[in-house]
Amino acid sequence: MVLRQRRKPFQQVVTELDAFPKVEETYVEQTATGASVSIITFILVVLLLHSELTYYYWPGYKFRFSSDADMNSKLKLNVDLTVAMPCDLIGADILDKTNQNAFSFGRLREDPTWFKLEEHQLIHFREMERLNAYLSEEYHQLQDVLWKSGYSRLYGDMPARRLVPDEPHDACRVHGSLTLNKVAGNFHVTAGKVLPIAGAHAHLTSFMEEHEYNFTHRIEKLSFGDSVAGIIQPLEGTEMTTDINLINYQYYIEIVPTVVDTYLGRTVTYQYSVKELARPISHGQGSHGTPGIYFKYDISALKVEVTKDREPFWQFLVKVCAGVGGICATSGLLAILVKWVVNTICCSLGQEQTKKPVSASAVPAS
Template sequence: MTLVRRIVGKRNLADFDAFPKVPETYTETTAAGGTDITVAMPCDMVGADIIDVTNQNNAYTYGRLNEEPTYFELTDSQQVQWDAVRDINNYLRDEHHSLRDFLWRKDTRNQFVYGRPIPPRNILPDKEPDACRIHGTLIVNKVAGNFHITVGKHIPLPIGHAHISLTAGMTRYNFSHRIERFSFGEHIPSIINPLEGEEKITTAETHLFQYYVKVISTDIQTTDIKMHTYQYSTTEKDRIINHEKDSHGSPGIYFKYDIDAIGVRVVEEYMPFWKFLVRLCGIVGGIYATSGLINTIVTGITDLVTCK
């Protein structure tokens, strides 16, 4: 009898973890482009931050956005610029559905209006600012996450996080908001992002706005430019929180994003002039040969009918 010793390979203790960690390659970061959102509440009442599946709860893990006190109501000149942005975005969204037309506009005539930020106020109102402009850039992991703006400032916890507000219950909430910029990757004025130009007005204090964003990596190669960026599609829903009617949750503005592992490559190809000439000569030669063949057949049939 021959004895065979079975060698069992050693397994890493992490293989037996009931809650496996996210692979290191998933925590590679990507530039989040830019965020410029105005909320109709003072800055000391709201806070903005990100939490994702890596569960990194440090308030400044992904960077820090600027909070600038401002006024939600626009001046006449600001309203003109804002209406132009909304009209352009709605037109492109309704009329141009292909990637070439919607994502990348080679005619830059509208960039003078679309790419220009809302002008500053010339005269400040005689009252305290009633809104907060939250703007800046963040660096996020290439995993699903949740960027949200809600009441109170971010407080990290061992599991998840919370928002604490010293004015809770003392002031009326208003999550009416205006999205001037919301993009991923390097900012390119020619790219029209779906949420830019979005404005929501509400009179309910406990309104919850949710945007579901699907992000996809995109390489653009044209005769004019070569660039890597991100595009996204979005769906949205909103509801009023009412615990008595089983509508639970926390009022605020939530952007639930997911970065797809599949990328898109947009390449503009053109035909060299010499190849065009070769094809043109081939077409002309084919027409000449075909016309000669048809002429021979018609002549033969005519001679046969007339008995020549």
């Protein structure tokens, strides 16, 4: 006769395969000290999990410098500049280091406007100027907040005019985007229109009088590349006023390529630093040059790589498990230590009470 072995239920099989030792409940002593340590341990574990999960889903940023070997990419220029001269009297152009036209496609528009802002426009521009100056000074303390903000620009565009002035236009708004060669160049706004001369570059200014020059200007936008959260444009919100007709404004710009790695892919943009110089033109006093507004830019040989400081998921899981296990193990040792201290103090107090003599009450004589 063949005896068939009866199969065990699945739940029983799993229970018997439990590799962790079990302690009978009759052997476990439940105390107030152990309960207190357990509550503290649970709170610490919850705080640890919250901290680790928060940092994993919203990590910080790492910034690393490396050499820029990309010589074939293009450089995008975004500009919105208002000059206190009529559009018929000025011309905007860009030359690269080889004194040739620097842009491959795109164009800058020159729209007649009025230099004086209305009240709501002035409030907007002053607020933009104040905010940009503050962020530029405190950038190192706020860079993590700015990069995590998600805002490509912290301020919007200039609001439109509500009333049209009766006087004729006295300013020119130069705005647009150009795609440039990735070499050093010179973007400038000077008096006179650009003359299309082969192999040369010139502006026609022979019919202008000295009192017609006025290079007071306001910069609402000047950036390179695509807009990315966290990058502050130093020249945005800049206004230069002067009563000198012949003056040369020069902005020396150092452009740093920036590569930003995000969940959506890789973005290549640019950030820059700038130095300013304003110099009156007086040929009689030896100060030579051409009056105008010049943005002389150069490309840095180093680039900044911005990545999120996030570890792989398996490393994150191992670190969390190790942290939770360490807290639980430490809490067990702490519970034993606290229990020993409490028992020692209680035992010493009990022995002192037993050593005290009992005073006999006096019995009155009969």
